[in-house]
Every structure is written in C-alpha cells, then in structure tokens.
Amino acid sequence: MSNHPNPFGGNVRKNKKPTSPKRAYKHLPRGIYLVELDPSVAQDPAFQKANPRLVSGLPSFYFYCGSSSQRPRERFIEHVTGGKNASRIAHRYGRALRMDLVPDAGKQMPRAQAIKAEARLARELRAKGYGVWQA
Numbered sequence: 001m002s003n004h005p006n007p008f009g010g011n012v013r014k015n016k017k018p019t020s021p022k023r024a025y026k027h028l029p030r031g032i033y034l035v036e037l038d039p040s041v042a043q044d045p046a047f048q049k050a051n052p053r054l055v056s057g058l059p060s061f062y063f064y065c066g067s068s069s070q071r072p073r074e075r076f077i078e079h080v081t082g083g084k085n086a087s088r089i090a091h092r093y094g095r096a097l098r099m100d101l102v103p104d105a106g107k108q109m110p111r112a113q114a115i116k117a118e119a120r121l122a123r124e125l126r127a128k129g130y131g132v133w134q135a
Contacts, residue, residue, distance in 0.1 A: 029108035032117050033072035034098045035079060037062040041093040042131060051131045062131040063098065064090040065122040067114040072099055089133045101125075 041047050041062045042054065054060070064087060068075040076097045077083075079090035099105045102121065109117065122134040 028069035030067045030069050030111055030114035031108050032067050032102050033075055034102050035064040035076055035090050035094045036096045036098045037064055037093040038095050047133055050133060054131045060131060063125060064133045065118055066135060067118045072097055087135050
C-alpha cells in the first residue's frame with residue numbers, strides 16, 4: 001500500500017478504513033427484554049409462520065423477544081415509536097414491556113451469550129404455548 005506525505009508530518013496510509021460504529025456495539029454488554037404484543041399479531045402471516053404450533057382462536061399471550069445493549073425501556077420506546085432499528089412486529093403490535101417474565105432480568109452479558117439466552121427464552125415461551133417473535 002503506498003503512502004503519501006502528510007502536511008503535518010509523518011506518513012498517512014491511503015485507503016485506511018475508519019472503524020465502523022457498528023463494530024463498537026458488538027462488544028457492549030447486552031440484556032434480554034420481552035415485549036407483550038397485541039393479540040391481533042396472530043393474524044400476521046409472518047408471525048403465523050414463525051409459530052406453526054400456535055392454535056389460533058385460543059386466548060394466549062404473544063411476545064417479541066430481543067436483546068440489546070440499550071436499557072429495556074429505551075429499546076421498547078424505540079420499537080413502538082418506529083425508531084431506526086425498530087422491529088416491524090414490535091412496532092406495529094407492541095403493547096407493554098414484560099420484564100417480569102425474563103429470567104435474570106437486568107443481567108448484562110456478552111453478545112454471543114445474550115443471543116443464546118434470547119433464543120432459549122423464546123423456545124421456552126413457545127413450549128408453554130405462547131406465540132413469540134424473535135428477530
């Protein structure tokens with residue numbers, strides 16, 4: 001890679017890519033959160049496909065399960081207001097934050113561990129008969 005002179009002294013590498021801001025977020029500790037969804041989500045075709053064992057017409061609870069480096073309340077507000085990283089399902093059907101159903105609520109963990117914990121929580125809720133959307 002060729003260098004070119006820097007008017008302030010020293011050499012500067014050409015084509016040096018700046019560090020992406022997204023990379024920094026991968027190293028932040030994350031927590032799990034759960035959003036209760038409106039029952040009308042059961043009519044959404046994508047939600048139905050993600051929950052094939054869900055029996056429509058029976059009263060049930062529906063949830064969006066996620067993990068984030070943000071505080072759960074901040075992330076919930078971002079979803080329902082339609083922020084930049086809002087999930088379509090959580091934005092359209094989100095009703096309330098349900099941290100009472102999250103084991104170890106408030107616990108921060110590395111990204112890889114949080115993703116596994118999120119999947120485990122979604123699996124456990126589906127096994128209990130709840131409808132779950134997981135991004």
